[in-house]
Amino acid sequence: MFERQFIDSLDFANNNRELRGEIAMTEMPRLQDKLVVPDVGFEHGHKEGINYTLRGFRDRNGQPMLKVALDGxxxxxxxxxxxxxxxxxxLVSQLRLVENWDESSIDEEDEVDSILVDHHLDVLALFEEEILLNLPFAPRHPVGVCRPVKEGYITEEIDQIEKNPFSVLSGLRYK
Ligand SMILES: [Zn+2]
Known part of the structure; x- marks a missing residue:
């Protein structure tokens, strides 16, 4: 079980700290409605879970940064x-730590996102947010791979999806 970790993000960047480990998808509640019931299990011996690396550093301009790498x-x-x-x-993303949102517009031409400095940053919530931002909106098997399901069931499910298309993208960030 992932032990919920909090970091002081500015201190983490200033001291080039690093965290590595593995988390289960089931430990990220905001992702659950995107996922198939976790105990369905994987075919072909795949294992569900995410390896993470979180690294703090200062970039060339001295800006405190976090680099998130997730793989799973x-x-x-x-x-x-x-x-x-x-x-x-x-996914790999770099996040600039800013004290307020005015600072985040300094350097618009690069594609780095900003987050506010947080002395008690919830690491798991950060990963969850990054994953949410990168999941496809409407994932599909390649054409021809889908397994047939009873039609009534499909219709009902699609209705639900259309009623509540994207309730989760909010929160923490970003500009
Ligand atoms: Zn399919």
């Missing part, structure tokens, strides 16, 4: 057949 597998729901779809998560 999850099981999303195919929006065509509603069955499980193994989806690799591989």
């Amino acid at each position: 597998l999850c099981q999303l729901r195919c929006q065509r057949c509603l069955q499980g779809l193994i989806y690799p998560i591989k």
